Amino acid sequence: MRVKKNGTTVNRWQGWIFFCIGLIGLAVGCWYRHAGLRKDASPEVAESFGVMGTVASLELAGNAETAGAAQQRIHRIFEDVEARWSLFRPESELSRLNASAAEQPFACSEELWRVLRLAREAWQASDGAFDISAKPLMDLWGFYRKRGTMPTEKEIAAVLPRVGLDKIQFDDEQHSVKFTVPGMALDLGGIAKGVAVDWAKEAAVACGVKAGVINLGGNLALLPEPLPNRESYRIGVRHPLRAEQCLEVLELQNCATATSGGYERFVELEGRRYAHIMDPRTGRPAEQMLAVTVIAPSAGQADWMSTAVFVGGEAIGRRLAERYPDTRMLLCFEDGNGGVRVVRLPVE
Template sequence: MRFIMRHLKLLLTILLVVIIVSGVTLFNPLNEKSASKTDFMLSTVISIKAYGGNAEKAIDAAMDRIQEIEDTMSAYTKGSDIWNLNHSKPNTAVKIGDNTFQVVKRGLYYSQLTGGNFDISIKPLGDLWAIGSEKPKVPEESEIQQAINKIGYEKIQLNEDEHSVKLLQEGSGIDLGGIAKGYAADEVIRVLKNHGIKSAYADLGGNVIVLGKKKISLMQYIRAAIKGDKQSMQTDWRIGIQNPAEGRGILMAVINVSDKAIVTSGPYERNFKKDGKIYHHILNPFTGYPASSGLISATIIAENSMDADALSTSLFLLGEEKGLQLIESQPGIEAMTINQYKQVRTTKGLKGKIEIIDDEYKLQ
């Protein structure tokens, strides 16, 4: 009896572990089913993980929705809304789908908000550089100037009543690459919710969005159960911020979030080297060249991914000072920047919430 009393806590812990592992407990989130799937769409790798009895079906539906978005909004898919618009005659009203219209409208909002730094009419310049294709090139100055002359969000005209769009200049075109992926991430969450999913994670090529909280590990569950801490049965998602100087999967910081979108823009994902110089895909519509704002990474944390997507590109283009001023003026939006000297700055709402895990980077 003395032995039992002396080691009662240990015996209870062992018993608890046995009960959890055997699945007998009445409250055991570890028994909840989960599913995950990875595919290649929107010119990037898409990964979704969801928890719940309906997880597999929900993910399949979410993947189908992403494909629908690509089929209707890609500038390079023949027959899509945007392809049809870009191949129409100037000053011709082209009716597009309601969802595409709303994304174009939101894209124009951010084009105006940023004074044209973020501009959905960037397509002529993107086609010229062809970064991300098999044959990227550094264009001639005359070619760049010709492309710049075709760019300008004011050359796009919307008709709210008809849900139609006009391109007012010959050779102009729309590319929703800086915002449609964010819209797709938001749609993933909407579809998952409609299937009863309350906890999920989706990564659309750097556009990360999380639903609810993350299920804890077995050992975390055991420790919480011993303490009787039911609030610790779930935890915020721990999202990593990529080290812009290293390859994919190498992190420089982490942030804990739930029900948020986290989008990072940088020069490291799509680029090419010519004569020893690296050219990246985030093009400045005023200079015609890859953006050179002093930033090497720009991250946005927001309630939805469409806004985060557009604003992360905007922040990267505007640079540290002007970009952070813009984000501070947007309710519910937070940001983190990394400049060329590996100095990290954040908006006021992120103070104390970013954990730097690489000593080369210094929080200012």
């Protein structure tokens, strides 16, 4: 079978390899399968590329003009989000906010304010399990700069007062942010990629692309229609203990998925691995779960909810499932016998 990459026809299996490269390198628990597409179901665009510290994968159906236009717009969106909100670029909007918001209110762009509003909703809905102000803790534990020893109780206690959205003044009229405690900092890592995927999906649909998959670091948006001659998209949920196995296959379309897990991205301190997901309430990495997969109407929602439930556990998952009835979740726990116990929410 044949697909096209950047307008050039390539072998179908090469296209599949491009897509898998993105998924393998993402530290996530979901992957997309064509399950035997015929030639006339091949997407017009199939590519993978690096951006925002991860790998993006696109599969866009339609004609060359619409798919190519969508491809270009998605590239610009991802690159713009990276430029605006990277923690590793001193000139980015987020870096400038973190550097100055303790001194005076920082006026946010409309794009950043939209993300902050969603992050505030997430913080409130999750009872603080999702908190974009956890960057000081991420720094302490060496998730951005390696350290060889465990943080002490004294170090954790010293950092915790600088964490919490309740310590930030949000001016809804001026769209500004003010830190009330020196040393605070925001980290959009658990929400920005999902939001970027939502914007990319909107751009693709606006260009006339109705079928395809947009994947950014494991945050997937499935376009409104399946690819030709298919009834849906097949999303495999990775087994959190055995990477070569699929825990479950979901048949989906016109929605988004995200997975949070501790089996790929982690820091190792004193011989023990700690997941790259922080519990902002305790000052320690979350440890009670193996993985969480969320299916939601938007990628931004799926992104923050998977993080919140990974941190807060089944109780937060049940609360969020009740509050957001159009979402579904798969919660994975160790069963004590080397296997996985799966809790599906909402309970049917």
